Structure formats: structure tokens, C-alpha cells
Amino acid sequence: MEYQEAKEKFISTWGSLGTLWGINKAMAQIQALLFISTKPLTTEEIMAELKISRGNTSMNVRQLIDWGIVNKELVAGERKEFFTTEKDVQELARIIAKERSRREIKPVIKILQDVSGIKDDGRAETQELIKQTKALHELAKTADSLLNKVVDQKQNWLTKSILKMIN
Amino acid sequence: MEYQEAKEKFISTWGSLGTLWGINKAMAQIQALLFISTKPLTTEEIMAELKISRGNTSMNVRQLIDWGIVNKELVAGERKEFFTTEKDVQELARIIAKERSRREIKPVIKILQDVSGIKDDGRAETQELIKQTKALHELAKTADSLLNKVVDQKQNWLTKSILKMIN
DNA sequence: TTAAATTTTCAATAATTATTGAAAATTTGG
DNA sequence: CCAAATTTTCAATAATTATTGAAAATTTAA
Structure with a gap:
């Protein structure tokens, strides 16, 4: 199994597992993506990686922040918001x-x-x-x-x- | 709170909780009904109590049996099937x-x-x-x-x- | 065996939940 | 303050999941 395949498998498994811990698919997949990312991601990057809309991304990232699992990150000289998840x-x-x-x-x-x-x-x-x-x-x-x-x-x-x- | 209200509250709470342990509403409600019943119930009785169709009852009782939570009970002189759930x-x-x-x-x-x-x-x-x-x-x-x-x-x-x- | 009683199946439909996308609101650099 | 960049909201729509109901299958009493 190559990196890309393993990554997709992890994100999709984690996504369908979302229901098990009471959150929806997109929310779980965003969390999974951030969890294995080596750097903070923007809304644009999340949209592109998961092929989901801006609205969907915005609402689910917000919910993850409400859960206390995802945080906004400020990047110097950048206007966009960057997101990270708890890594531990x-x-x-x-x-x-x-x-x-x-x-x-x-x-x-x-x-x-x-x-x-x-x-x-x-x-x-x-x-x-x-x-x-x-x-x-x-x-x-x-x-x-x-x-x-x-x-x-x-x-x-x-x-x-x-x-x-x-x- | 009276018996009838308490009973309905319990069944509906248990039903919406179903998703928490990974089963659907009707399935959880049937289990809840059997759980507080003083006697084995028939399909007819379950349908009437929960106001759900025969097909729905049949499929969900079957799934509960697959889970090992509900059992068929044989009642002497009765042709219909009776169901009970694990009470402990x-x-x-x-x-x-x-x-x-x-x-x-x-x-x-x-x-x-x-x-x-x-x-x-x-x-x-x-x-x-x-x-x-x-x-x-x-x-x-x-x-x-x-x-x-x-x-x-x-x-x-x-x-x-x-x-x-x-x- | 037969036929009535009972249960199961499953295509059609309803209900629920998730997603989109564009308009509105907000934020920020200049 | 202004306007461009960015985020949020939410009505419309799509996707998913649950439920019905009646026909088919099965069971059983006689």
C-alpha cells in the first residue's frame, strides 16, 4: 500500500466511523485530515483534499472547534485562517x-x-x-x-x- | 409523572439513544418496550404499542434476535410467536x-x-x-x-x- | 394435504440528514 | 473609511436511511 492509498483509506475509515462517536462524516474526515497533516491547513486546502464545498467545510470546522478538537492557528503575514487538530x-x-x-x-x-x-x-x-x-x-x-x-x-x-x- | 407518561418517555429516550449504540430507532424502541414488559409480547402487540407497521416490526425484531438481545418464546397453545428481551x-x-x-x-x-x-x-x-x-x-x-x-x-x-x- | 394463520420480503415512498452554492456578513490591509 | 478577501449563513437540493404495505413464502392445525 502506497502513501496516497493509505491516507485515503484512513480518512474514509475515520469518516464512516464518525457515527460511532456521534459526529457526521465530513466532520470526522476533516479531523482525520488534520490529524495526519504535517502542517496547519486552510479552508481551501481542506475543500480540495476532501472535495467538499466551502459551506460544508466552514460549518464542520466550526463544530470541531466547538468540540474543542480543532484550533485556529494564526500564521504571520496570512489573512486566511489555518486549522490544526489535537495531535495527542x-x-x-x-x-x-x-x-x-x-x-x-x-x-x-x-x-x-x-x-x-x-x-x-x-x-x-x-x-x-x-x-x-x-x-x-x-x-x-x-x-x-x-x-x-x-x-x-x-x-x-x-x-x-x-x-x-x-x- | 404517571406510569403511561414515564413509559413513553423511557421508550422514546431509549429509541433516540439507539444511534449511540449503533442501532436504529424502531429497533431500540422494541427492545425498550420488551425490557419493561411484564410478559412476552407478540408482533401485534409491538405494532400497536409503538404504532409501527408489521414489516418494520418483523425486520427489527429479527435484527434484535441476530444481536442476541431478543428471544422467541413458545407459548403453549398459541400459534403466534412471542418475544422477550434479556432482562439483566x-x-x-x-x-x-x-x-x-x-x-x-x-x-x-x-x-x-x-x-x-x-x-x-x-x-x-x-x-x-x-x-x-x-x-x-x-x-x-x-x-x-x-x-x-x-x-x-x-x-x-x-x-x-x-x-x-x-x- | 389443504387452507388459514402468521411471518417475511422488498419495491415504493416517506422522513431525515447532509451538502451545496451563492448572497450576506465580517474582517482586515491600506 | 473603503474595498478586497474571507468566512458564515441558510434556503434549496441531494443523498441516505427508515418505514410502509401488500404480495409471496412459510408454518401449522386439522
């Missing part, structure tokens, strides 16, 4: 996990809490709803907490030691 | 994590391995691609391994002890 995979994982927790997991935990907290009127249906959503609530809280904690360990010693522990 | 949240999480690992994470790990394994021709671009995809490859392997191991602990003692450890 640990830090990238940390940012993504935190955002997904905040945007998606936390709100669901809140709803599970509300639903599982309804008054027990003695009916079997009500009791089953309470029991099952309570169990989900507990699971979601534990998983969210674990995710946040694992990902917070900057040097990643924890993950390594856990893996050692259970191997 | 730990086991449910285990099944879902395993399936996602197998269907999505493992194939990506393979591609990252391939891409990061291209020949180093000395160009800066090639070296950056290799370096970055190698880092992602390592991260993905570790995360996948950790996920599978955490979720495999049936009694969940591991998660509890890890949480204790890092609190």
Missing part, C-alpha cells in the same frame, strides 16, 4: 469522552432517574418499569463514571495497571 | 459491548494496523501518517481490550473495585 491521541480521547458524556450520557441519566422515580402504585407494570429503569440508571452512572475516570488519567498508568491486573 | 442489565451490556466490538471496533483496528504498516519512504507526510495511525492503533486496541474485560466480569466486582481504587 490520549488527549483527543479525553476530550471526546468528556463531550459525549456531557452531551449524551448525562441527559439520559437524568431521564432514567426521573422515570425510575415515579410513584409505585402497586401495579405490576409500574413496578417493572421502576425496577428496570433503576437498574439501567445504576449501570449508566457506573459506566459514565468509569469512562470519565479512565480517560482522565493523563499518563494512562491506570489503564495499564488495570489491564495488567486482569490479564 | 449487566448481561445486556455485555452482549451489546461484544457485538459492537466485533462489528465495528475490531475491523477498524485491522485497518489502522494495515495503514500504520505501510513502508516508510522517508517523506515527512508518510512518517506523520505512520506515527499517528500507530498511536490510534494502540489506543483502539487498549480501549477494546479494556471494554471487553470490564464487561466480562459477570458479578461486576472488577468495576466496583476499580471505582473504589480511583475515588
Whole structure:
């Protein structure tokens, strides 16, 4: 496999994987492109590389900035904006996990809490709803907490030691 | 909040959450309905509760069975098929994590391995691609391994002890 | 076997989501 | 301040994905 083929394969794989971590294809592909770029890129360059429109590029770069994954870079003597992404995979994982927790997991935990907290009127249906959503609530809280904690360990010693522990 | 409202809220929340774990809305809603049901349900009952068509119900129940989350139940003297879902949240999480690992994470790990394994021709671009995809490859392997191991602990003692450890 | 009950399939259609492109808004060098 | 360069917005459109519904296939009771 040559560089160009490998590059395209990586960008397209990362793009279709976007849905897995809750972002759209273009957004994931822009991030992938920046991730393997040796220098900051302009909107023009992103458009050309990924063959997407200016509007699409603008909106998705903005969203990546909102996520905290992409940054504007100022280049002396240049009027255009240049973009870079976080290059450290640990830090990238940390940012993504935190955002997904905040945007998606936390709100669901809140709803599970509300639903599982309804008054027990003695009916079997009500009791089953309470029991099952309570169990989900507990699971979601534990998983969210674990995710946040694992990902917070900057040097990643924890993950390594856990893996050692259970191997 | 009354039973009916809580039930609808749970089903619709779980439905829109479906995308988070990689399944469509109807599929997630059917699973949610079975999850809080006190008895096995027929296709007719699922159609009526969720207001979806027979074809939609049939296809999505089939997919849930493929995932290993839903089972056919035989009811004596009944010709129709009855369906139930796994009721234990730990086991449910285990099944879902395993399936996602197998269907999505493992194939990506393979591609990252391939891409990061291209020949180093000395160009800066090639070296950056290799370096970055190698880092992602390592991260993905570790995360996948950790996920599978955490979720495999049936009694969940591991998660509890890890949480204790890092609190 | 047969025929009624039930389930599955899949082409047509609807709903949703992503993308374009050009006009409007903003920024910046002079 | 002006005007060129650049970015953003958003209505229109395209692409994708989900859903329907009825015909075909399958199952089962008698």
C-alpha cells in the first residue's frame, strides 16, 4: 500500500466511523485530515483534499472547534485562517469522552432517574418499569463514571495497571 | 409523572439513544418496550404499542434476535410467536459491548494496523501518517481490550473495585 | 394435504440528514 | 473609511436511511 492509498483509506475509515462517536462524516474526515497533516491547513486546502464545498467545510470546522478538537492557528503575514487538530491521541480521547458524556450520557441519566422515580402504585407494570429503569440508571452512572475516570488519567498508568491486573 | 407518561418517555429516550449504540430507532424502541414488559409480547402487540407497521416490526425484531438481545418464546397453545428481551442489565451490556466490538471496533483496528504498516519512504507526510495511525492503533486496541474485560466480569466486582481504587 | 394463520420480503415512498452554492456578513490591509 | 478577501449563513437540493404495505413464502392445525 502506497502513501496516497493509505491516507485515503484512513480518512474514509475515520469518516464512516464518525457515527460511532456521534459526529457526521465530513466532520470526522476533516479531523482525520488534520490529524495526519504535517502542517496547519486552510479552508481551501481542506475543500480540495476532501472535495467538499466551502459551506460544508466552514460549518464542520466550526463544530470541531466547538468540540474543542480543532484550533485556529494564526500564521504571520496570512489573512486566511489555518486549522490544526489535537495531535495527542490520549488527549483527543479525553476530550471526546468528556463531550459525549456531557452531551449524551448525562441527559439520559437524568431521564432514567426521573422515570425510575415515579410513584409505585402497586401495579405490576409500574413496578417493572421502576425496577428496570433503576437498574439501567445504576449501570449508566457506573459506566459514565468509569469512562470519565479512565480517560482522565493523563499518563494512562491506570489503564495499564488495570489491564495488567486482569490479564 | 404517571406510569403511561414515564413509559413513553423511557421508550422514546431509549429509541433516540439507539444511534449511540449503533442501532436504529424502531429497533431500540422494541427492545425498550420488551425490557419493561411484564410478559412476552407478540408482533401485534409491538405494532400497536409503538404504532409501527408489521414489516418494520418483523425486520427489527429479527435484527434484535441476530444481536442476541431478543428471544422467541413458545407459548403453549398459541400459534403466534412471542418475544422477550434479556432482562439483566449487566448481561445486556455485555452482549451489546461484544457485538459492537466485533462489528465495528475490531475491523477498524485491522485497518489502522494495515495503514500504520505501510513502508516508510522517508517523506515527512508518510512518517506523520505512520506515527499517528500507530498511536490510534494502540489506543483502539487498549480501549477494546479494556471494554471487553470490564464487561466480562459477570458479578461486576472488577468495576466496583476499580471505582473504589480511583475515588 | 389443504387452507388459514402468521411471518417475511422488498419495491415504493416517506422522513431525515447532509451538502451545496451563492448572497450576506465580517474582517482586515491600506 | 473603503474595498478586497474571507468566512458564515441558510434556503434549496441531494443523498441516505427508515418505514410502509401488500404480495409471496412459510408454518401449522386439522
